[in-house]
Amino acid sequence: MNEWLYIGLFFIVGLIIPVGAIGVAWILGPKKPNPIKQSTYECGIEPVGEGWVQFKAQYYIFALVFLVFDVETVFLFPWAVKLGQLGMFAVVEGIVFILVLIAGLVYTWRKGMLEWV
Amino acid sequence: MIPLSWYLILAAGLFSIGLFGVLARRNAVAILLSVELMLNAVNINLVAFWRYGDVSLMAGQVFASIVFSVAAAEVAVGLALVISVYRRRNTVVAEELDLLKW
């Protein structure tokens, strides 16, 4: 608990410094907005439509594979911490776990979902 | 020190908020967001029961970890469903998906 108090203080100070820097810049800087300056920058061409365009489905696939890998790898950490004191059984267990994980990757690969088309 | 009741009430509140979202929101993605709130409320309870019970029994934390993977699986499949429906019907509003009504 106590150590998390320090982390919490770190979060607070870590936020104060950038807020302070941006605040000082806001106070010192000139403020003369005009429509041209405020317009979206697209290399001098008038922007068409909004910036929030629809995206390629491929991004979602990679986020999906990442989600599965992330969750599983995180739960390998307690296993890795304990590994030095455990026998062969735990090692095999972890390897089975990783192989199941790899099977998902192989499936996605075989399906051609890892190609960027 | 904080009594257990505080955590339980907080979790109940979060669960109810999630329930409201699931029942009331029109957008399917928003419904999934609300389901996440409900799962988190459950997780708070699990961890609180671990802490306030016998600390050396890890069942609470293990269950919370399993809930994490369930949540991940739920999001993956749920959002895939939403995207699949969107591609076929061009909508993400749950009310408009009424093919199975009759």
Next chain:
Amino acid sequence: MTAEQIIFLIVGAVTLISGLMVVTVRNLIHAALWLVATLFGVAILYTLLNASFLAVVQVVVYIGAIAILFIFAVMLTRRQSAETGASVNTNWWMGALMAVLTFAGLAYLLQSWSGFSKQASAIPSGFDAINQLGDALTSPAGFVLPFEVASVLLLAALVGAVYLAFTKK
């Protein structure tokens, strides 16, 4: 009131308010960002409960992966213009009623339970939750099967999601 209680009250209030924002704001990206705030609040609650591993995992999994997936999905499924129409359906008051009733029912049930206002016992010195968790997840007497089944569940989710969303019509 101790410092711990004050921290809890602040964090709890932030969590609940951002939870409410999740279910009420119209813009879905904003809803996802409010969800991040809620989840971060829950992570702080885990640290208050001395479950530091779960707190860090909460940030890694929820904020690092699930929230990102939500934002990607929102960007993939938005129509040309901004969201039109109401963000809640016509029966939203029924949902609200259900939610309030659920909360009241849960609160009533809980306060009639004997262990409701239990206090936490001190954590024994030298107790290492991660070591214990590693033990629980790997020893045959512990939770080996759930641990392995979780990986199979995620595999199934990955296969299902890939199949659902991206098979050619």
Next chain:
Amino acid sequence: MNFWNDPLKVAADWLTGILVGWGMNDVFAHVLVVFVGIFVLILILMVIDILLVWIERKVVARFQDRIGPNRLGPFGLIQPFADIIKLLIKEDTTPDGADKVVYNLAPMLSMMSVLILWAVVPLAPVMLGVDLNTGLLFVIAAGSIGTLSIIMAGWSSNNKFSTIGAFRQVAMMISFEVPMLAVMLIPTIFAGSMGMNAIIQSQDIWFFWLSPLAALIFLIAAIAELGRSPFDLSEGESELVAGFNVEYSGMKFGMFYAGELLHAFTFGGFWGILFFGGYRFFGLEQVSPIFGILIILTKALIGYWVIMWVKYTMMRIRIDQMLAFNWKFLTPVAFALVMVTALMNALLRGADSWLYITGMFLSNVIVGWVSLEIVRSIGKKEREKVEGLKPIAEAHH
């Protein structure tokens, strides 16, 4: 307990004494002293950060056979400070249609996600920061906040370039997080702990010698996490102008820029901690914590220099190449390495230390060699497929 052995504690005790002498509450005084300590540490980091700008510019100049900044002060040392003044007095624009709150929050979160990394960096045997027993995962968690800040910046700017840049950057960061997490398992297995200090303490022999392949994969994944060349396709000047931060100006842009440099420096430090013994250097750190700090800063600078070296030598790769490299090569190799390391660790646990080290080193070399052989044979097959088509193409002429 004198100043030479534990300067931080002496200073903290001195300050607490003064504050309590003023009639302040004991606990409150302690928290205040810690707060001041963190504040000073972060200010020092910001000064280092400003100097990093100078180092970066000088080094890139040398790589490109130029001189670099040399007008202001000796060797142009005052130049970065002049840059800061310029950033401070520059007008701060917010584009029309931007989501104001999210737009302003993003650079702050970006900087914060880097600064909080230093909470878990052990500077010397007695200056551990916070010795969190989930230190490694904390690093990844902080990185998650950084990822989020990038997507917030890109989305809220209401600009097509920045949105595309943010999506590319996030796709890259999350992809390379997987091999990074996987190779972080390897020091964890060796040390039996996720705490930074425990990892340093168990490095009687550098983990680099036990697992050189893991160190290499960590470096590659770290460079990708940082979004530096060859993985700087989110910036892509020729296609996306500047990536997710096109619309940012003044100090807000400065926060992204400074955050990136400090992030690179910090990951150089983590590379040193995980694989090169952290603050340990032939027992020198036992003499005084001051040496410990100097050692770890030197190691971080060397790591940072390696990252710069890569940046200014390699060309940018395309997004499909980057994703294929990660998912089809780096991730399988990283997981294979974790499996082999776990197995070898179990087999060689009782053996002599020299046998353990040789076995680990050789198994790493074999994993690396086998994976390269597989890639080479697949590449050969692909090439034969392409070259086999050639006569047909010529027949058309």
